[in-house]
Amino acid sequence: MNFPILSSLILLPTIGALFIFFTRSSEKNNNTVKYVALFTSFVNFFLSIYLWTLFDQTTSEFQFVEDRVWIENFINYKIGVDGISILFILLTTFITPLCILSINNSIKNRLSEFLIAVLIMESFMIGVFCSLDLVVFYLFFEAGLIPMFLIIGIWGGAKRVYSAFKFFLYTLLGSVLMLVAIISIYWITGTTDVVELYKIGIDVKYQNLLWLAFFSSFAVKTPMWPVHTWLPDAHVEAPTAGSVLLAAILLKMAGYGFIRFSLGLFPDASEVFTPLIYALSVIAIIFTSFIALMQEDMKKLIAYSSVAHMGFVTLGIFTLQQQGIEGSIIQMISHGLVSAALFLCVGVVYDRMHSRLIDTYGGIVSIIPKYSILFMLFTLAALGLPGTSGFVGEFLILMAAFKDNFLVAIIASFGVIIGAAYMLWLYKRVVFGKLINTDLKKMIDLNKSELFILSCLAIPTLFFGFYPEPLINTIEVSISDLIEMYNYKLVSKI
Amino acid sequence: MENLQLVFPEIFLSLSIMFLLILGVFKKNSSKLIQNISLIILLITAVITFNETINVGEIKLFNSSVIVDYLSSFMKIIMLIAAFLALTISSNYLKTFKIFKIEYPILILSSVLGMMVMISSNDLIVFYMGLELQSLALYVLATFNRDNIKSSEAGLKYFVLSALSSGLLLYGCSLIYGFTGSTNFDLIASELNSNEYALTFGIVFILVGLAFKISAVPFHMWAPDVYEGSPTSVTLFFTIVPKIAALSVFIRFLYVPFLNLIEQWQMILVFLSIASMLFGAVAAIGQTNLKRLVAYSSISHVGYALAGLTTGTNDGIQSSVIYITIYVLMNLGLFSCLLMMKRNNEYYENIEDLSGLSKNHPMLSLSLLIILFSLAGIPPLAGFFAKFYIFKSVLEQSMYFLAIVGLLSTVVAAFYYLRLIKIIYFDKEKEKYDTDHSLWLKFSLTASTLLILIYFIFPSQLIEVVSRINII
Numbered sequence: 027m028n029f030p031i032l033s034s035l036i037l038l039p040t041i042g043a044l045f046i047f048f049t050r051s052s053e054k055n056n057n058t059v060k061y062v063a064l065f066t067s068f069v070n071f072f073l074s075i076y077l078w079t080l081f082d083q084t085t086s087e088f089q090f091v092e093d094r095v096w097i098e099n100f101i102n103y104k105i106g107v108d109g110i111s112i113l114f115i116l117l118t119t120f121i122t123p124l125c126i127l128s129i130n131n132s133i134k135n136r137l138s139e140f141l142i143a144v145l146i147m148e149s150f151m152i153g154v155f156c157s158l159d160l161v162v163f164y165l166f167f168e169a170g171l172i173p174m175f176l177i178i179g180i181w182g183g184a185k186r187v188y189s190a191f192k193f194f195l196y197t198l199l200g201s202v203l204m205l206v207a208i209i210s211i212y213w214i215t216g217t218t219d220v221v222e223l224y225k226i227g228i229d230v231k232y233q234n235l236l237w238l239a240f241f242s243s244f245a246v247k248t249p250m251w252p253v254h255t256w257l258p259d260a261h262v263e264a265p266t267a268g269s270v271l272l273a274a275i276l277l278k279m280a281g282y283g284f285i286r287f288s289l290g291l292f293p294d295a296s297e298v299f300t301p302l303i304y305a306l307s308v309i310a311i312i313f314t315s316f317i318a319l320m321q322e323d324m325k326k327l328i329a330y331s332s333v334a335h336m337g338f339v340t341l342g343i344f345t346l347q348q349q350g351i352e353g354s355i356i357q358m359i360s361h362g363l364v365s366a367a368l369f370l371c372v373g374v375v376y377d378r379m380h381s382r383l384i385d386t387y388g389g390i391v392s393i394i395p396k397y398s399i400l401f402m403l404f405t406l407a408a409l410g411l412p413g414t415s416g417f418v419g420e421f422l423i424l425m426a427a428f429k430d431n432f433l434v435a436i437i438a439s440f441g442v443i444i445g446a447a448y449m450l451w452l453y454k455r456v457v458f459g460k461l462i463n464t465d466l467k468k469m470i471d472l473n474k475s476e477l478f479i480l481s482c483l484a485i486p487t488l489f490f491g492f493y494p495e496p497l498i499n500t501i502e503v504s505i506s507d508l509i510e511m512y513n514y515k516l517v518s519k520i
Numbered sequence: 521m522e523n524l525q526l527v528f529p530e531i532f533l534s535l536s537i538m539f540l541l542i543l544g545v546f547k548k549n550s551s552k553l554i555q556n557i558s559l560i561i562l563l564i565t566a567v568i569t570f571n572e573t574i575n576v577g578e579i580k581l582f583n584s585s586v587i588v589d590y591l592s593s594f595m596k597i598i599m600l601i602a603a604f605l606a607l608t609i610s611s612n613y614l615k616t617f618k619i620f621k622i623e624y625p626i627l628i629l630s631s632v633l634g635m636m637v638m639i640s641s642n643d644l645i646v647f648y649m650g651l652e653l654q655s656l657a658l659y660v661l662a663t664f665n666r667d668n669i670k671s672s673e674a675g676l677k678y679f680v681l682s683a684l685s686s687g688l689l690l691y692g693c694s695l696i697y698g699f700t701g702s703t704n705f706d707l708i709a710s711e712l713n714s715n716e717y718a719l720t721f722g723i724v725f726i727l728v729g730l731a732f733k734i735s736a737v738p739f740h741m742w743a744p745d746v747y748e749g750s751p752t753s754v755t756l757f758f759t760i761v762p763k764i765a766a767l768s769v770f771i772r773f774l775y776v777p778f779l780n781l782i783e784q785w786q787m788i789l790v791f792l793s794i795a796s797m798l799f800g801a802v803a804a805i806g807q808t809n810l811k812r813l814v815a816y817s818s819i820s821h822v823g824y825a826l827a828g829l830t831t832g833t834n835d836g837i838q839s840s841v842i843y844i845t846i847y848v849l850m851n852l853g854l855f856s857c858l859l860m861m862k863r864n865n866e867y868y869e870n871i872e873d874l875s876g877l878s879k880n881h882p883m884l885s886l887s888l889l890i891i892l893f894s895l896a897g898i899p900p901l902a903g904f905f906a907k908f909y910i911f912k913s914v915l916e917q918s919m920y921f922l923a924i925v926g927l928l929s930t931v932v933a934a935f936y937y938l939r940l941i942k943i944i945y946f947d948k949e950k951e952k953y954d955t956d957h958s959l960w961l962k963f964s965l966t967a968s969t970l971l972i973l974i975y976f977i978f979p980s981q982l983i984e985v986v987s988r989i990n991i992i
Contacts, residue, residue: 095980096980097979097980098980098983165899165900165904165976168899168904169898169899169900171898172893172898179941179945180945187946190938190942190946191938191942194934194938195931195934195935195938198898198930198931199931202927202928202930202931205927206911206915206920206924206927209908209912209915210915210920213916
């Protein structure tokens with residue numbers, strides 16, 4: 027196939043952003059620019075669905091590969107997808123239009139700039155998930171900082187400056203070490219092409235340090251305990267759409283990076299550092315779940331729950347078993363849908379009451395019933411109730427963990443219980459109980475677009491909960507081949 | 521008979537300077553005319569340099585005291601273009617301060633001439649002559665707004681400290697002459713005996729002098745004061761043009777006569793580089809004046825450019841040249857923005873004056889945003905690639921410590937660039953600035969911003985051009 031479908035996926039949002047930039051929006055044509063943004067992101071979504079239909083699930087080879095010389099004798103612009111990355115691309119293109127749709131009244135000033143930032147962000151994130159060259163990957167990975175910094179800083183809440191700085195500097199600090207590692211890999215092996223590196227492998231004596239350098243970047247981005255502290259701040263201060271992007275897609279870049287690079291390139295080092303990842307994951311699961319129990323701010327609570335969920339993801343990845351990694355990917359997709367939905371749910375009540383504190387609410391079930399039902403659904407999905415996508419991921423991860431390390435699995439399962447506790451308690455305090463705050467009576471139920479967005483997120487949450495086959499089929503071969511390669515390299519010590 | 525064609529650019533420039541001096545004396549109110557002629561002269565010199573010398577390979581003239589090769593031609597052309605833009609965008613500024621005089625362009629031309637001699641020098645004496653010619657012109661330029669006490673102070677300070685460093689440099693030259701019996705770079709290289717420790721002293725003294733000219737830590741003390749006190753247009757000139765010349769002298773001096781002594785100067789250069797990167801990044805955090813901030817940021821950038829030279833390889837030299845080229849581009853853009861911050865015949869240069877700029881001047885702030893992120897080295901902007909090449913060549917030599925310190929100091933530096941962006945984008949707006957800027961100012965801002973922005977689409981071109989530089 028000659029049509030460069032992946033490059034189009036990357037470029038299309040940028041073209042949309044340029045179009046918005048040149049229309050020179052004012053207050054009057056706010057709707058026009060929004061339609062342009064929606065249009066481009068929906069076209070991108072359908073394009074990625076088309077990509078999925080063309081995708082061959084029976085092979086773990088990279089598909090739709092584009093390979094162009096970018097810097098002579100040094101870097102090639104190489105992109106392609108396999109079963110692992112295609113799901114993340116789908117997630118990105120699915121969440122972005124919903125994100126744009128959700129901007130109703132929350133963003134009043136500089137709407138067109140906001141849309142430009144979101145669209146450019148989408149380009150970068152798709153780029154991250156399909157780049158097959160370490161330098162290209164780094165470029166997209168880092169470039170995403172710019173739009174997100176602006177989204178938090180310009181349209182954020184009261185402490186936005188602090189949060190934006192913290193977000194930017196934390197991630198930058200993590201990433202520069204990865205840059206050192208990438209250049210070192212180039213000098214060690216003579217290439218930065220991932221496919222090539224999979225074949226030739228990296229000498230064992232370098233692997234530990236390189237692994238740590240990549241880890242420093244991914245750990246901050248995941249985020250893992252103890253470098254997770256930027257996340258609650260960033261989430262709380264970001265506007266709803268920003269939180270959704272952050273939780274649903276940005277956090278997945280690191281999980282993806284662990285699978286693609288840490289496992290694929292440094293198997294020996296991964297083996298060495300598995301206990302470290304286990305320990306950090308378990309601490310993240312238990313510790314942040316307890317912190318989440320104590321939160322009074324809804325967004326903060328969900329942010330901490332994200333850290334706990336990502337703890338499950340890293341745990342699953344480093345079990346290095348088919349179920350574990352499959353579970354992690356499904357958990358990431360599911361978390362992308364559910365946390366996006368939960369942030370949108372918070373956004374809905376915030377738009378009406380301008381408060382994110384749990385205390386403000388209580389007893390709203392009779393006033394806004396539709397909202398309460400959907401919120402219920404996502405709460406249950408977040409705690410992993412069977413029949414929702416959250417269950418599939420957590421179940422697979424725990425199953426793999428039990429095989430690998432019984433103690434870790436027991437503690438992690440305990441985390442599931444606390445997870446249930448804080449989510450249900452949140453729901454109880456917000457939706458049930460006595461209606462004390464009389465201002466709440468004026469709240470209006472979900473309007474059409476909100477209902478549409480939340481239903482769009484609810485359908486896949488339920489569908490993949492009952493029938494995860496499409497997801498598993500897509501990733502199965504890629505993962506089994508990855509594990510095979512991993513074990514082969516481990517044995518043959520290359 | 522020597523081939524005078526190759527030094528034709530220098531000859532043309534010096535004759536033009538004399539002609540302009542005479543013209544200035546005999547014709548009243550000719551400052552505008554002279555400004556325009558000087559601009560044309562700079563362009564013509566660049567064209568001549570390009571035509572006559574870009575393809576000559578390597579030729580030495582006048583008992584090999586002058587060298588013309590690809591490095592010198594490339595650096596000269598970059599410098600001439602930078603000087604041209606620096607001169608052309610500053611005319612409005614000079615008019616506002618009523619210092620739009622005939623001497624200004626002539627001084628700029630003479631310092632450019634001095635720098636061209638420096639770049640082409642293959643002999644300590646020729647090099648020193650060029651250096652002093654450019655310095656003398658720069659002293660006067662720093663104090664050009666003589667009614668302003670800060671400007672006078674800047675000029676005096678620069679003069680005193682620069683004279684001191686020239687003294688050190690000369691002492692170093694004399695030591696080297698004493699131990700090798702020659703001032704010519706080639707002869708020094710052949711006479712070199714690495715057991716002479718006094719020779720190392722000579723190198724150290726010359727390095728100190730050079731480090732002073734390029735404002736590398738710990739010889740940077742003059743830079744913030746001089747940058748702040750001088751008229752902004754002169755600061756712009758200071759930040760970009762002498763750096764190009766000083767860097768090429770660094771390259772020539774370290775790699776032609778003293779390449780075999782690399783163990784002796786490598787550590788010194790690594791120290792200069794690390795100290796500049798770190799100090800520049802940390803000290804800029806507390807600044808409130810934009811020009812001072814630029815001074816510290818340029819100190820930090822010089823550190824990165826020097827990091828490329830520590831490697832002792834052609835790759836390293838090339839990465840340094842790429843770095844300085846992109847650095848010039850970014851600073852041109854940054855200063856174009858500074859020169860646009862004018863309201864009621866007054867220029868604003870404090871950080872708070874940027875407050876909320878994005879509401880009133882969206883395009884200006886967008887350019888600033890791009891330039892600042894690029895200065896911070898965030899991909900996919902040009903500044904990232906500049907750093908990337910540097911670290912690529914540094915890591916080739918397995919100098920991990922230098923690379924890691926350098927990259928960590930980019931994180932520190934990112935903080936103050938982010939602070940500027942925060943002030944521009946997140947803070948409350950102030951009054952509008954004037955928008956009637958000259959065409960050249962708009963052009964230089966747009967061109968530099970666009971180049972920074974789209975550099976990532978064709979990164980090979982610059983590498984290709986630079987890869988012909990072959991010193992070793």
